[in-house]
Amino acid sequence: MTKNISTLRLITISGLFAGVLGMGLAKAAGMAMPLVPPGAVLLVAGACLVAFLPDHRWPALVAALVALAEVVPSAFTLAGVDGAGQAVGTAIRLAGALVALVMGVTLAFAMRKRGRPVAPRS
Numbered sequence: 001m002t003k004n005i006s007t008l009r010l011i012t013i014s015g016l017f018a019g020v021l022g023m024g025l026a027k028a029a030g031m032a033m034p035l036v037p038p039g040a041v042l043l044v045a046g047a048c049l050v051a052f053l054p055d056h057r058w059p060a061l062v063a064a065l066v067a068l069a070e071v072v073p074s075a076f077t078l079a080g081v082d083g084a085g086q087a088v089g090t091a092i093r094l095a096g097a098l099v100a101l102v103m104g105v106t107l108a109f110a111m112r113k114r115g116r117p118v119a120p121r122s
Contacts, residue, residue, distance in 0.1 A: 008107040009050055012063055015103060016047040018096025019070050022089045029085025031077075039073070042066045043100075050104070057111040064104030070097035 020040045027033050046066040049059035074094035081087045 005107065005110050008103055008110055009054065009060075012050050012060065012100050012103040012107055013047045015096045015098075015100030016043045016050075016063060016067065019043045019067070019074075019093050019100065020096075022074075022091070022093025022096055024089070025092060026077075026081075026086050026089030029083055029089055031081070031086045031089065039070050043070065043097075046100075050107075057108050060104045060107040060111065064101050064108065067097045067100035067104060070094075071101060 020043050023033070023037050023040050023043075027037070043066060046059075046063035050063050053059045071094065074090055074097055078087065078090045078094060081090055
């Protein structure tokens with residue numbers, strides 16, 4: 001079970017960073033966005049939570065919520081892109097966010113099933 005949870009954690013983190021990569025590609029292709037997009041900051045923060053707090057379930061849920069917050073604007077942006085570079089960047093952003101969303105929820109449920117050790121009663 002631990003190997004499965006480690007794999008789910010790694011895929012969740014990879015999906016979050018793929019979203020950041022997609023944002024960077026879209027920005028490099030000329031899409032209008034801030035110098036440091038707030039979505040990229042949130043995706044990196046979610047990935048750091050999942051990476052550095054492996055014994056808790058809530059970072060996986062936070063990562064899933066952050067990914068969900070990126071899925072909606074990515075889907076709407078994909079419909080109105082101007083060039084191929086922007087379309088590829090937005091598609092990578094959307095794919096990464098979808099992967100992080102699904103794997104974050106799956107990770108949270110896997111950690112719930114794993115349970116916590118119970119302290120012995122005196």
